[in-house]
Amino acid sequence: MDSALCWKLLCVAAVSVSLEGLFRYWWKRRKSVKEVLFFPVSLSCTEGVLNPGVPCLCPLPHTDSDLHRLMRRLMEARRSLELCIFTFSSPPLARAVLLLHSRGVRVRVITDSDYMATVGSQIGALRKAGVEVRHNQSSGLMHHKFVLIDKTLVITGSMNWTMQAIQTNKENLLITDDKVLVSAYVKEFEELWNEYDPATYDFFPETDK
């Protein structure tokens, strides 16, 4: 093979590598999800997220907020939704979860035993609808507040799913689809799900012995 042909082949190969690298970089940047939501937000109607295209005539303001952004992320779930939430009493978020459950998305919930039976908790409504719910049994709180959507996106932060948190407190939720971060939360969820399996309940805790 002569020298000119060698150079040409080398050139074509190098250009291909460059283009592939640039494409990968662009694709990764275009697709990656990284967002932070901040609360409190003002009270407003969220029906538009649950029933897009159906006009709502309720008297609440119809402005967009970080609660809408959170709910839109949840509604993206197609296969699975894992909730690991300390306190869950927000009606609009419960409606979103129940809607996903009714669409066939596998919903699993881990929550805290002390708070799941408090006034306003949505855990009873979820259980009644057939959603799988497990809870801690130990003395420490199950204080996580994270969500996994299709095991490809995690939402985590300070915010419990309560109306006070959404409308009154200073709170944050970080959303990312970074594989390293998401996989850490998937692992934690599965470990807790197994740890809180009702089949292994200890009905005679140490304090009663």
Place this chain on the structure above:
Amino acid sequence: MDSALCWKLLCVAAVSVSLEGLFRYWWKRRKSVKEVLFFPVSLSCTEGVLNPGVPCLCPLPHTDSDLHRLMRRLMEARRSLELCIFTFSSPPLARAVLLLHSRGVRVRVITDSDYMATVGSQIGALRKAGVEVRHNQSSGLMHHKFVLIDKTLVITGSMNWTMQAIQTNKENLLITDDKVLVSAYVKEFEELWNEYDPATYDFFPETDK
């Protein structure tokens, strides 16, 4: 210029672009911080993080944990440390913050007014040492639990800085140096810092009017 020379120059340029792309990709991967810490952790000695190389003879176990990883991240601060923490009563974390303050790192703390005076709170000790502290005045909780290190790294999640959270609760902290995410938290911190400026305190809140 003859054709062969053109090909050679094109080839050199393409190879350079490829190498630069690969180097950028490697550098970004090597440098980027993404980590999740999970709690609870067992009680163990953290002196080694605060005084590296100085052997500690205390009777506590000297094993590594996610608390050590958190403290090592904090100790990386060289210019600034911003804490936006709902409840802060952990003595080892307070020691780390005070050590950074004594080294000249600018430490600023935002916390919740209802919880900063509770038994065991470290906010008084920080103030006594000269650390700048501000707090909310509204009825809602300042419920954030995030930290900024040198404004280039954020630590956020469910965990308050209490011994119960560290040693008993199920908690998570996500650590990232992603610029988009970090800048969102920097903006939130600065907005709250201004909002909670004592110069704008309202000493006659609406409920008393």
